[in-house]
Amino acid sequence: MSNLRRSVTLASRPKGAPTLDNFEMREEVMPKPGEAEVLTRTLWLSLDPYMRGRMSDKASYAAPIAIGAPMTGETVGEVVESRDPRFTAGDIVVGAFGWQSHIVSSGDRLTIVPTGVPYSAYLGVLGMPGATAYAGMTEIGQVKPGETVVISAASGAVGAVAGQLAKRAGARVVGVAGNPDKCLYIQDTLGFDECIDHRAVMDLGSALRDACPKGIDVYFENVGGDLQDAVYPLMNDYGRMIMCGMVAEYNDTKPRPGPNLMDVVKKRLRIEGFIVTDKLQRFVDWRAMATPWVADGSLHFREHVVDGLENAPEAFIDLLRGHNFGKLVIRVAEPSKGV
Amino acid sequence: MSNLRRSVTLASRPKGAPTLDNFEMREEVMPKPGEAEVLTRTLWLSLDPYMRGRMSDKASYAAPIAIGAPMTGETVGEVVESRDPRFTAGDIVVGAFGWQSHIVSSGDRLTIVPTGVPYSAYLGVLGMPGATAYAGMTEIGQVKPGETVVISAASGAVGAVAGQLAKRAGARVVGVAGNPDKCLYIQDTLGFDECIDHRAVMDLGSALRDACPKGIDVYFENVGGDLQDAVYPLMNDYGRMIMCGMVAEYNDTKPRPGPNLMDVVKKRLRIEGFIVTDKLQRFVDWRAMATPWVADGSLHFREHVVDGLENAPEAFIDLLRGHNFGKLVIRVAEPSKGV
Numbered sequence: 001m002s003n004l005r006r007s008v009t010l011a012s013r014p015k016g017a018p019t020l021d022n023f024e025m026r027e028e029v030m031p032k033p034g035e036a037e038v039l040t041r042t043l044w045l046s047l048d049p050y051m052r053g054r055m056s057d058k059a060s061y062a063a064p065i066a067i068g069a070p071m072t073g074e075t076v077g078e079v080v081e082s083r084d085p086r087f088t089a090g091d092i093v094v095g096a097f098g099w100q101s102h103i104v105s106s107g108d109r110l111t112i113v114p115t116g117v118p119y120s121a122y123l124g125v126l127g128m129p130g131a132t133a134y135a136g137m138t139e140i141g142q143v144k145p146g147e148t149v150v151i152s153a154a155s156g157a158v159g160a161v162a163g164q165l166a167k168r169a170g171a172r173v174v175g176v177a178g179n180p181d182k183c184l185y186i187q188d189t190l191g192f193d194e195c196i197d198h199r200a201v202m203d204l205g206s207a208l209r210d211a212c213p214k215g216i217d218v219y220f221e222n223v224g225g226d227l228q229d230a231v232y233p234l235m236n237d238y239g240r241m242i243m244c245g246m247v248a249e250y251n252d253t254k255p256r257p258g259p260n261l262m263d264v265v266k267k268r269l270r271i272e273g274f275i276v277t278d279k280l281q282r283f284v285d286w287r288a289m290a291t292p293w294v295a296d297g298s299l300h301f302r303e304h305v306v307d308g309l310e311n312a313p314e315a316f317i318d319l320l321r322g323h324n325f326g327k328l329v330i331r332v333a334e335p336s337k338g339v
Numbered sequence: 340m341s342n343l344r345r346s347v348t349l350a351s352r353p354k355g356a357p358t359l360d361n362f363e364m365r366e367e368v369m370p371k372p373g374e375a376e377v378l379t380r381t382l383w384l385s386l387d388p389y390m391r392g393r394m395s396d397k398a399s400y401a402a403p404i405a406i407g408a409p410m411t412g413e414t415v416g417e418v419v420e421s422r423d424p425r426f427t428a429g430d431i432v433v434g435a436f437g438w439q440s441h442i443v444s445s446g447d448r449l450t451i452v453p454t455g456v457p458y459s460a461y462l463g464v465l466g467m468p469g470a471t472a473y474a475g476m477t478e479i480g481q482v483k484p485g486e487t488v489v490i491s492a493a494s495g496a497v498g499a500v501a502g503q504l505a506k507r508a509g510a511r512v513v514g515v516a517g518n519p520d521k522c523l524y525i526q527d528t529l530g531f532d533e534c535i536d537h538r539a540v541m542d543l544g545s546a547l548r549d550a551c552p553k554g555i556d557v558y559f560e561n562v563g564g565d566l567q568d569a570v571y572p573l574m575n576d577y578g579r580m581i582m583c584g585m586v587a588e589y590n591d592t593k594p595r596p597g598p599n600l601m602d603v604v605k606k607r608l609r610i611e612g613f614i615v616t617d618k619l620q621r622f623v624d625w626r627a628m629a630t631p632w633v634a635d636g637s638l639h640f641r642e643h644v645v646d647g648l649e650n651a652p653e654a655f656i657d658l659l660r661g662h663n664f665g666k667l668v669i670r671v672a673e674p675s676k677g678v
Contacts, residue, residue, distance in 0.1 A: 245604060261563070265584055268617070271600065271609070272607070274607050278607070
């Protein structure tokens with residue numbers, strides 16, 4: 001083990017889309033864990049669209065990352081040194097945050113990863129994105145059999161789980177994704193009823209009308225932009241819009257106009273946002289429910305693996321462009337005992 | 340009793356704001372009730388902003404009024420002739436619909452008005468507007484003590500009840516209305532904490548910020564337009580927008596842009612519409628709760644009375660401009676036995 005800790009830090013705030021200039025790799029002396037703290041060596045780092053929000057200095061639900069501070073992100077790590085009696089060197093844990101090779105965390109934030117599923121699954125299907133899909137579909141979506149559900153960014157970490165949950169609830173599920181390979185995967189592997197390749201259709205509205213002849217009852221919003229414009233007029237009476245994210249607009253320098261809300265009155269729509277980390281019980285409930293499904297292969301997930309912490313900035317820039325295919329994770333290091 | 344029935348019919352569909360040309364008074368031979376039907380003589384007719392929607396041919400939650408057909412509206416009537424054994428001549432009933440001097444209805448639609456409160460109250464505070472305020476505040480608003488609630492069209496039939504319910508729930512309540520007399524009434528009689536005269540302030544956003552130093556938790560939307568634009572950025576985390584109507588936009592010939600929905604994600608907002616008549620139980624529950632409050636004077640209401648069915652079109656045009664002060668009702672005729 002080198003005696004330096006590597007971190008990807010925020011060098012400057014992006015104007016519009018982030019560029020490589022906005023990030024800087026720094027090295028520093030390896031930190032030591034204090035009382036009740038744990039030093040982990042990062043194995044896997046999760047990259048997710050919400051991190052774009054933290055790079056801005058606009059007020060949001062979480063404080064912005066300070067210039068010069070490490071980027072934030074969920075990790076799976078291996079305990080190197082522990083001053084919390086619940087952890088010992090070699091344990092594999094989730095809960096340490098940062099685009100960093102090594103992280104010091106309070107032991108209270110860490111959870112030992114159970115064996116039986118790949119470690120990286122705890123950043124995706126069993127982690128924040130999976131719990132997000134679960135919370136949105138159960139608390140807001142409340143899908144009934146026979147309803148039509150549209151999932152944006154449907155091959156992504158959140159969308160893939162959201163759509164599979166809607167199928168389990170007996171809905172007709174239509175995915176929207178950005179290339180033919182993703183659509184093939186969404187229909188053939190994830191089992192959605194239809195998929196629209198939004199880059200291949202001339203008119204998103206008419207493609208959605210064709211795919212949803214009975215209108216749209218539930219929309220899982222990860223994207224915003226033109227897709228939201230096309231979905232909104234097709235919402236049925238009592239429709240629910242699960243407002244999870246709007247990645248197509250994260251690089252906008254000023255907000256676009258939204259939909260006129262008179263349809264909310266006429267159609268009794270419910271448009272509701274949520275932040276999964278507001279209730280940590282969601283993670284507990286979701287992992288209890290979904291771990292057997294991951295173990296038996298009935299809940300499908302796909303990862304897009306990029307090797308090396310130094311490649312995280314470029315991978316993140318590509319994520320915001322939709323260039324990933326599946327949950328984007330950075331393989332930062334190998335575990336000392338093998339996977 | 341004349342042997343003619345007078346009706347205000349829809350002569351043509353308005354483009355933008357309705358004009359007197361859009362209405363036509365017709366007379367015809369008095370209809371006779373069929374089997375299980377009841378003929379009522381209208382005493383009071385309710386005029387409400389939602390009727391503007393029925394004059395258009397756009398798809399909405401209710402079918403448009405046909406050209407040549409009578410305008411729709413709740414009434415209080417006196418039974419003239421009944422072929423339903425539950426009603427006899429002289430009974431006072433609600434449930435007959437139409438801008439008409441006499442109406443034939445199925446007996447199943449009618450309810451005998453209890454004595455003890457003025458008949459017209461069954462069109463306002465104890466009728467559709469009161470039940471609307473109740474449904475929106477309880478099902479969507481769910482106000483907690485200490486929260487800040489903003490009520491638009493606050494001296495109107497719905498707003499006045501909504502705000503008084505919010506006060507009963509322990510909230511700080513800020514009304515928005517269109518002239519100083521209304522604001523005085525809202526603060527002094529209805530007991531709201533503050534009132535903003537939207538025609539008197541230079542900057543609605545800063546007036547709202549001053550009146551709501553802790554932000555807005557619940558917004559009761561009757562108005563839309565500039566007020567919605569000013570309220571939306573001030574919504575607090577977990578805020579609820581009760582989408583009841585947007586009267587400022589009813590005469591628009593094309594929809595205005597709405598708010599960008601990224602705030603819904605960041606702030607976990609809930610924006611939800613409802614139509615009170617979807618669940619008739621709401622009327623039953625509300626009348627059971629509120630009738631004692633009307634009888635003991637603790638629930639305040641104010642009526643704007645216009646005499647004569649022939650004056651309904653002009654009164655309705657003024658209603659959409661906010662020229663009424665209190666619940667607008669047309670006194671069509673006097674009861675045969677006195678009030």
